[in-house]
């Protein structure tokens with residue numbers, strides 16, 4: 242069975258928790274009720290979800306000899322029951338009791354070397370307040386640690402060309418070129434494996450892209466696109482994560498229609514949600530977490546991509562893209578720039594520009610992983626350093642040195658020094674070095 246659990250979510254989510262707990266600790270007045278415990282199991286991981294009728298303050302710690310994890314829920318009583326797990330490789334007996342007439346304690350006897358993380362989710366229209374505890378077997382040596390899998394999705398392909406630029410550059414070709422470079426750039430780092438949802442100019446159904454990512458056990462899914470607009474002056478990259486509520490603005494709705502339409506251009510019609518192994522409950526549960534972690538991933542990508550190209554919106558945008566709907570993969574969609582803008586069409590179609598965009602995205606993924614790598618990953622054992630390498634820029638007609646300095650957010654003096662320029666004269670086709678910002 243495929244992984245239900247994406248590790249980064251835990252790590253990112255534990256960040257949220259710290260905030261929640263500090264807020265919630267001030268307003269406990271009446272006893273809450275623990276109304277049930279759910280779990281999902283996969284490979285070396287188990288996720289326990291404690292459902293409450295109200296927000297609950299809690300504390301988790303582990304003890305040795307024998308190994309166990311203890312969770313105290315404050316001002317809480319049990320309203321349901323807790324069953325033992327059958328033959329779980331990580332958890333043996335589960336015991337529980339009230340403490341101090343007020344609190345409720347759960348003790349999990351654990352097997353082998355385990356690590357855990359926890360976080361809290363507020364109630365939604367379909368879910369109660371929850372505390373989530375993830376437990377996973379810890380790699381005992383660096384040799385046991387796993388690679389992070391990044392699925393890269395080159396948008397469009399085959400008889401679906403996507404958008405077209407003023408000189409005829411096609412989105413489907415740009416997305417594939419950047420995807421190939423991004424794979425290469427990511428795999429320069431130990432502990433990262435990248436897979437592409439297509440490797441040639443062919444059409445792949447949007448749901449199939451999700452399925453490819455899930456079958457590869459992807460931790461992260463990055464869908465690459467290029468934007469289009471009737472006004473050629475509009476430029477810049479935009480990063481999207483899935484919104485449960487659908488697209489925000491009217492412009493976003495149009496974009497979603499355009500990107501989602503591509504499924505109709507192919508051989509298949511819009512299909513049903515294709516993950517029969519996931520129940521509705523699991524879908525809503527995991528989707529909420531993956532949306533939260535995707536937003537964080539998107540923020541890292543915005544920060545890093547902005548040092549290579551213009552980013553139009555400084556926040557992650559929400560939209561209801563089909564391709565982002567794997568409920569348990571941290572998924573973002575990147576509109577890398579406007580193919581209808583002549584300067585960006587040129588950047589998107591030339592190899593140096595493509596490498597710049599790929600490196601910006603790669604650095605965003607790396608910086609996300611540095612903070613959120615799951616503890617069973619090689620990246621967690623051996624975190625990468627963000628590169629601060631010089632970049633290169635090919636001068637287009639009409640560009641000025643001061644404009645380039647502004648775009649890359651480096652001083653004009655550093656630009657002159659890095660290129661041994663005695664004045665600000667530059668010419669079309671000249672390749673200059675951009676020092677790290």
Ligand SMILES: [Zn+2]
Nearest residue numbers: 396403466467
């Ligand atoms: Zn597209």
